[in-house]
Every structure is written in C-alpha cells, then in structure tokens.
Amino acid sequence: xxxxxxxxxxxxxxxxxxxxxxxxxxxxxxxxxxxxxxxxxxxxxxxxxxxxxxxxxxxxxxxxxxxxxxxxxxxxxxxxxxxxxxxxxxxxxxxxxxxxxxxxxxxxxxxxxxxxxxxxxxxxxxxxxxxxxxxxxxxxxxxxxxxxxxxxxxxxxxxxxxxxxxxxxxxxxxxxxxxxxxxxxxxxxxxxxxxxxxxxxxxxxxxxxxxxxxxxxxxxxxxxxxxxxxxxxxxxxxxxxxxxxxxxxxxxxxxxxxxxxxxxxxxx
Numbered sequence: 001x002x003x004x005x006x007x008x009x010x011x012x013x014x015x016x017x018x019x020x021x022x023x024x025x026x027x028x029x030x031x032x033x034x035x036x037x038x039x040x041x042x043x044x045x046x047x048x049x050x051x052x053x054x055x056x057x058x059x060x061x062x063x064x065x066x067x068x069x070x071x072x073x074x075x076x077x078x079x080x081x082x083x084x085x086x087x088x089x090x091x092x093x094x095x096x097x098x099x100x101x102x103x104x105x106x107x108x109x110x111x112x113x114x115x116x117x118x119x120x121x122x123x124x125x126x127x128x129x130x131x132x133x134x135x136x137x138x139x140x141x142x143x144x145x146x147x148x149x150x151x152x153x154x155x156x157x158x159x160x161x162x163x164x165x166x167x168x169x170x171x172x173x174x175x176x177x178x179x180x181x182x183x184x185x186x187x188x189x190x191x192x193x194x195x196x197x198x199x200x201x202x203x204x205x206x207x208x209x210x211x212x213x214x215x216x217x218x219x220x221x222x223x224x225x226x227x228x229x230x231x232x233x234x235x236x237x238x239x240x241x242x243x244x245x246x247x248x249x250x251x252x253x254x255x256x257x258x259x260x261x262x263x264x265x266x267x268x
Contacts, residue, residue, distance in 0.1 A: 007112065007183035011232045011267045013195060014240060018172030019054065019121060019210075022220040024145060024164030027058050027211035041162045041212070043142060051123045051141055052165045054210070059174070060118040062210055063201035064102045070204055073098060094185065097197040101178075112185045116198065117177040127170045139163060147216065164218055172225070180267060192263050199256055202249055223249045228259055232266050241266065 029044035043052045068075070068085045073096070075083035087093040090110035093100075103114030123141070131141045138144040145162045178198060182188040202223060209219030226249065229240035243259050246252040252259075 005112070005184040007181050007186050009233055010180045010182050010188045010191075011230055011236075011263070012180065013178040013243070013263065014229045014231070015176045015178065015198075015226065016173045016229075017226040018124070018170050018224045019174055020222045020224055021165055021167055021169045021171075022222050023167050024143060024218050025052075025054075025169070025211055025221070026162055026164045026213050026218050027052070027054060041160070043163045043165060046122065049122075049128075051128055053123060054121040054171050054174070056118040056120045058211065059121065060102065060116065062208075063198075063205055064098060066204035066208055067098050067102075067197065067201045070200070071098065097194050100191075101194055101197050110185070113179065113181060115179050115181070115191060115194070117179075119175040119177075121171045121174040123165075124170045124172050127168075131166070131169065137166065141165065141169075145218075162213060162218075164213075170224075180263070188267060189264070192260050192267070195260060195263075196256060199249075199253060203253065206249060226252050228252070230263060230266060 025043075026041065027044050029042045044055060045051060046053050065084065073085035075085055076088065077084055077086040085098060086104050087096050087099040088108070093104065093110055100112070101115045103116070104111050128141065131137055136143075142163045143166050145164050147160050147162060176198070178191075178195060180188050180191045206222060208214065210221050211219045213219065224247065226246040228243040228245075230243055231238075231240055243262050244252070244255055246255065
C-alpha cells in the first residue's frame with residue numbers, strides 16, 4: 001500500500017459458522033507416516049491437542065481459487081507448484097473483486113488493504129469427544145482410507161493409505177472478518193457490494209470440495225449455524241450489531257440483499 005494513501009476503516013462484518021464434513025476430509029500435514037503407522041498422506045493437526053483442524057489459509061485459498069475459475073481470471077502469478085490470479089496492473093485492480101477481497105502482494109504500490117481475514121477452524125469439543133469415545137477411528141480422531149492405483153503398463157497394484165477426518169465431524173466456529181474501507185483507492189459502497197463475492201465463493205465451496213482427494217470422494221462440506229454481525233467504525237468498541245442468523249448457506253443467500261441494506265444504513 002502506498003505511503004501517501006489516506007484510508008479509513010468504516011466497519012467490519014463478522015461471519016461465523018460451523019463446517020460439517022459430509023464426506024471424509026483430508027487437509028494434508030507433515031508427511032510423518034512412519035511415526036503414526038505407515039500412512040502415506042497424513043492430515044494437519046494442532047500440535048497442542050493433536051486434533052485435526054482446518055487452516056484459515058486452506059479455507060481462504062480454496063474459496064479464492066474457486067472464484068478465480070468462476071470469473072475466468074488469468075492465472076499469472078506462480079505460487080509453489082501452481083499459479084493464481086493476482087492483479088499486476090493498477091488499471092485492472094480497482095475493478096477486480098477477487099483481488100480487492102482476498103488481496104495482492106503488499107509490495108505493489110497500488111494495493112489497498114486486504115478486506116478478508118480467515119481464522120483457523122478447530123474441531124468442536126463435541127465432535128472431538130465423540131471420536132475419542134466411539135472407538136471407530138483407526139488413529140486419534142481420524143480414519144485410514146486405503147486406495148489402490150493400477151500401473152497401466154504392468155497392471156501391478158500400488159496400495160496407498162490416506163488419513164481422513166471421518167464424515168460427520170464438525171469444525172467451528174469458523175470466523176471470516178470482512179473489512180469495509182473508504183478513502184484513497186477504496187469505496188465503502190463497493191466493499192459492501194463485494195460481500196456478495198465472498199458469499200458466492202462459499203456457495204462454490206459447498207458445491208466443490210475442501211482439502212485434497214476431492215475427485216475421489218473426500219472433502220464435501222456443509223456450512224451450518226451461520227451468524228452475521230457488524231462493528232461500525234465510530235462505535236467500534238460497542239457490542240457487535242446482529243445482522244442475521246441462518247441455519248444454512250441457502251438461507252443466508254436469500255437474505256443477502258437485506259444484510260447489505262442494513263450495513264449501508266449503519267455504516268453510512
């Protein structure tokens with residue numbers, strides 16, 4: 001962000017929800033299969049509790065990737081082994097909803113603050129206790145799924161073991177914090193409208209998958225118990241203002257315009 005920019009935080013929208021694994025969930029961790037019994041692909045775990053969790057970076061990155069494909073954005077920046085879209089043109093950036101919401105590298109002098117923060121999501125206590133006492137997991141909190149790939153030349157079988165969080169497990173509360181800015185390079189009214197981009201991304205996520213092995217059945221998730229609240233800039237220290245509570249994402253989508261209207265009235 002340029003040093004001379006004058007930008008004001010006008011408010012923040014907080015979206016919290018639970019994430020239910022409809023099918024087994026695999027978000028990869030450190031490959032330490034020998035230590036935990038020979039599993040080829042392990043899941044990421046909280047080092048303090050040993051419970052699997054959903055990193056905020058994985059959730060945010062997946063939603064961004066789905067939106068880039070949905071909007072047909074050019075994949076122009078290399079990240080690891082792949083590419084993502086990231087505006088490198090100051091003329092393109094102001095009208096790119098994805099880069100405005102999810103951010104671009106800070107060294108680009110035309111960049112404004114990233115609107116979206118996504119927290120890590122821990123396994124709920126209820127789900128953790130259920131898995132602890134159920135006796136139905138192969139490893140602490142997880143199942144081991146064996147897959148067999150076939151060499152198309154020799155027809156030899158190559159079995160692999162994948163670690164997954166079992167279907168039915170709930171993670172929460174997930175929290176997404178969406179900031180509303182005004183000033184140089186920012187327009188609070190556009191930020192309010194771009195809230196729709198984030199909700200579209202969550203819809204795409206439910207229809208796709210989270211984590212790895214999605215094409216083979218893993219990673220289908222469902223968002224539940226959604227709450228939307230607001231803090232307004234001039235009254236930021238006061239309690240969050242409720243905007244709506246929803247059983248599922250479909251209900252939130254139906255009410256999105258009303259939520260945006262409430263934000264406009266309160267933010268000004």
